[in-house]
Amino acid sequence: MTFQKAVALSDLWSGEKIGILLDGKKVLLVNTEGKICAYEDRCGHQGVLLSEGRLNGCVLTCQAHYWEYDVSTGKGVNPAAVQLTAFAVKIENGEIFVDVNAPS
Numbered sequence: 001m002t003f004q005k006a007v008a009l010s011d012l013w014s015g016e017k018i019g020i021l022l023d024g025k026k027v028l029l030v031n032t033e034g035k036i037c038a039y040e041d042r043c044g045h046q047g048v049l050l051s052e053g054r055l056n057g058c059v060l061t062c063q064a065h066y067w068e069y070d071v072s073t074g075k076g077v078n079p080a081a082v083q084l085t086a087f088a089v090k091i092e093n094g095e096i097f098v099d100v101n102a103p104s
């Protein structure tokens with residue numbers, strides 16, 4: 001595993017999301033009630049950046065055609081048969097690290 005520093009934990013408050021580039025991959029970072037998750041920043045429909053969608057609680061809605069995802073699990077809400085690609089995350093010394101080559 002190769003974890004890379006993403007952002008400071010203090011830069012991603014509960015209820016926030018951010019899109020970053022790590023090792024050439026677009027990554028969506030989400031903080032839902034203190035749980036940090038990282039996913040490929042790509043909607044399962046047509047690949048639009050999910051980091052530009054709307055986050056309401058644990059549900060992230062894609063801005064393009066309104067597919068919805070539970071970002072605490074990566075599972076689709078509507079439609080339900082989709083799953084975001086998740087990356088391994090760890091927190092150390094107030095920093096968020098992500099391994100974009102390791103599924104979580």
Ligand code: FES
Binds near residue numbers: 047
């Ligand atoms: S690209 Fe996200 S819903 Fe269509």
